[in-house]
Amino acid sequence: MAAIAALSQNERTLRYVIDLPISSTEYNIWKPLFKLFLSVKDDESTICGRILQSLTRRESDNSQISSYWSSMLENGLLSTLIQIFSLSKNDDALTSAFLIFLNLLNEVPQIKNDLDTIKNCFSSMLKHTRSTNNQILTLLGRVLSCLSTDKLLIDSMVEQGLIETLMILIDKQRSSQIIYPYFDCLANVIGKSYEYQRKFIYSKNFLLLIVRSYLQDYDLNLSLSVIRFIRQLVKNNEELQNILAHYGVCEHLLGALSASSKELQQVSIEAIQALSHKNQKVQQILLREHALEQLLNLLERTNMSTLQVAIVCTLWTLCENNPLQKRDVATKIGVRKLISFYTIKSDEHLLVVTDAINELAKCAASINMNIQEEINHAQGIPYLIRLLKSDNEMLVLSVLKNLQLITCAPGFIANRKNQEIIVKNDGIKLLVALMMHAKCDIIQVESAQSLACIALSNNQCSTLIESTLDFSYSHLVDLMHSNDVNVQLKASNALATFVYNNSRVQLFLKNHYQFSFDYFQKFLQNNNESIRCITAFQVVVFCGLINEQKQSVNTAVGCGILMDILRTSQIDDAKSAAAECVARLAHMKSGVPQAIIAVNVIDYLCNLFSSSNDTTIGNASVALGFLSHIPEGRRKLLNRSQTSSIRYFKVLSNNIERSRAAPLSDYEKEQSSTNIMNFYLPNIRQKV
Template sequence: MQLLKKSRLVGTQEAVAGALWVLAGTDIDDQRNMATMIGVTHLSEFLDSPSEHLQLLGLEIFSILASGPKDFGRALAGMGVPQLLVRLLHSNNERIVLASVRTMRHICLGISWIPNTENQEMLLNSQGLNFLVALMSHSHSDLLQAEAACALASAVLGNRGNAELLYGHGDFSYSFILRLLYSQFREVRLLAGVAIATFAFNNMAQQKQIAEAGGVHWHNFQPFFLSSDPLERLNAAFQCVVLSSIIPNQKPASIRALGIKTIVDIMEEPHSKPVLALAADCVGRLAHTRAGIPSAIISINSVSVLCDLMTSSSEQIQGSAAIALGFLSFNHNGNRQLLKCCRESPLLAKILLHYTRGRRLSHNFLEGWKHLTKLGLPPIRVGGSIYPDSKAGSSPGLATSSSRGTALHIPSLTPSQFKVTNPSNMHMVRM
């Protein structure tokens, strides 16, 4: 690591960075830890390097760093990462252009689709939206067109200024994206659905525009619902819930019910880290969409399932579940169930407060938890508890999840996180 940070020889940097990334392995949490150790400063130097190998490696690492539960948005904006990504769109290497576009998507939207306004606006100011529209409209690669559409949707979600400029752009049309739903490539069809769902998220006006441009149909999503790949089923389920109002010849309520049940069912099953993290992420997104959907999610035991996911050894799963619960805490029943779970297992509150710091968590939950801590919490249950018993007066330390049999990562918590912040700063994302 010291050699990487001190050396200015491109060949040495390539060798050392490549070796470190191999050591990180394929586990998402290990990769993110390695990315954190390398640091945003040195990673941004990779993007500015003349070496295509370093550029590709830097893009891959930035995508992983930006898609995690910890908010690196301000750090990326401070190092001018959005401008560097736009600059790389001039590359003659299509792999670099594709990776740059993909990274733009990740730096604009966080877990549960919380917009990073700074990065969105920096992309706009760097002419990034114009480049992305050109790629979506004129690229000969279906995959690049689909990724550009996803990046555009991410750059305008929750950002009215960016949205007005994009929708007023002469070359922007939904017809380009809707055509990709019929691509010969399965990945492209799935990404096209992601882009359309992102544009339509919490935006009835754009849903109407999509319908008028040709719209979406049940047969666009059905093959993914029948897939053996849970990631494809999750994406299809989420897209159908968002787009249910504009899918013809289908009852919107039935489609939403199918989508929500599919997502929660996958959360309850033993799957890989990426699958469980995406499932929790999808719940978090839907938890701040149209009225009625959060209540439907809560009615099928999702709060306790998410609390169980917070006991995972994976920070990606922990964080995605905690942020989703933060949004569900705005629902009365969700808030009541969450307080009950935290009262029975107080360590859950510690994890929840850690990952929702600076994000969305209801004022009522914070007040309720503050009240419970003053009253004094009951002891952690032994029988049936997800936590092992702790001796009186001792710290729970590293607990283990009986449901998963792995070490539980317990984040640090500062006393300030128990303070109730101004409820006016806790509004949910709206477009």
């Protein structure tokens, strides 16, 4: 009865028969229909395919799924479809079968779990890639694309020849509307396994075809699919990155940035990021083709949050090996815009944005620019404190570095406003909790360093920190004996920052602890000159707590190492670190500033103005600004300014006036004369 209704194409009668309250044991409606669908007679299988297609189709997008799926599956629909894929040569029946199967996958997705149990299930479909029927090829592409979203099926699909078969099809069939789902399928497949990704290394003709043919097609769907495929293909694979860059993929991806489609812009940006990730060679190619400028222009024009996230992450990837470039990019974006990105609901960009702000905050303040103040005015500090609760350790470390930089400028210049804002936003409690209880030792010591920066030149904050939760200086002393030398160095540096110009903390530690010079000796002999600088500073600060030698000897050792690095080092970062440590010593108690002036530190610092690194020049300027408070330092600096090129000292005056205009600490007020004479360059030089 059901078969007769189907062959007469009377859907209404067939539905009536199906809906009759007859048990399947008395009369199974579906078996004869499926048998008819498998008929060797083309007209029977075609008619039955179309009627089954009608029964399972939704009446509209908003209507419920067909009520017949469950009973059809119970009576062998899935095995029937696979048999048709395997045996049928009737294009009409195959078209109906693929349509029914596609609807089944979309509306009953759990059916995918049963496919692995059917032998040669995928190869029976893949053989139809040789079909000359465009409708079958289109439907097959959509089916494979849908199946490949289930990672559990991918291995079986690949074992049955998916990758090789699709590469042949893509080479043969150039119709954009037919081909694009196959690229989606391949993108899903290679995202599953590094081994599947590597299969394409040996298919260079296929890769060349993609770049020189498919990337030049202007069909939007095809462009999106191809670029998504490229993004997955080059992900964390330097060899494929280099091959595609050599074939000219960079030019095509950058060209897509000017497309009108925001979606195409975004996938292109993500592909550029994947292509250049940890690959200096590709980064240089993209930079030569003005990728930074194009991305910055696009960032300026767009308000789409997802696009902004993609652009910022890609910009940072392109600059990952060049600190100067990072700072330049961060400067062009601007502090306010960077902080505004914290409002975007995404975790992907948070580390990049925080790192970018850190790059800016490293700069010494000047009359024209003070990044610490800008971050405060842009309401950035509350966002940073909230990020301390993140589970991402890298992000937390970046935030901790940021808090250190905005509360303690180069040369240990405390920013009281930012310190107080952190206190108001309950930052102290979070930082103490991280210092005492974080699972990662590095986070503990970096949290301690942040607390030390907040306490710098601020007795109220220092007292508050000591009374918060279970804070203890002894915990830092314990961390100085960690198995990780990096943790040791950071722990002693945090402790040195707490002690710096704080006689109360210094006296407390002196009564309870003594440090061995051997602890510092291993760092002073390190090949890394920046580590030697940090340790030399610690030796000077802890000079009264190192019991093997007199305080004067410890001070001389620390200052001597810094002078040697300033005088002889060929590494710009090391000289910058040494200048920053000298800037700290330049406003220490106990006559240290006078001592370093006596060993020609003014000349060594002035020599740094020939550096191409703004940070080095800024640190030198800050140090000279403090040393100019001392009459002998001021005299030597004036003498040097009369004998050296003015091009260096235009920068010098800018930074010195900024640091001298800042409020003095209580100690500096006590030690300085009541009428401080402001330092200016000679008038004749200013006119030049």
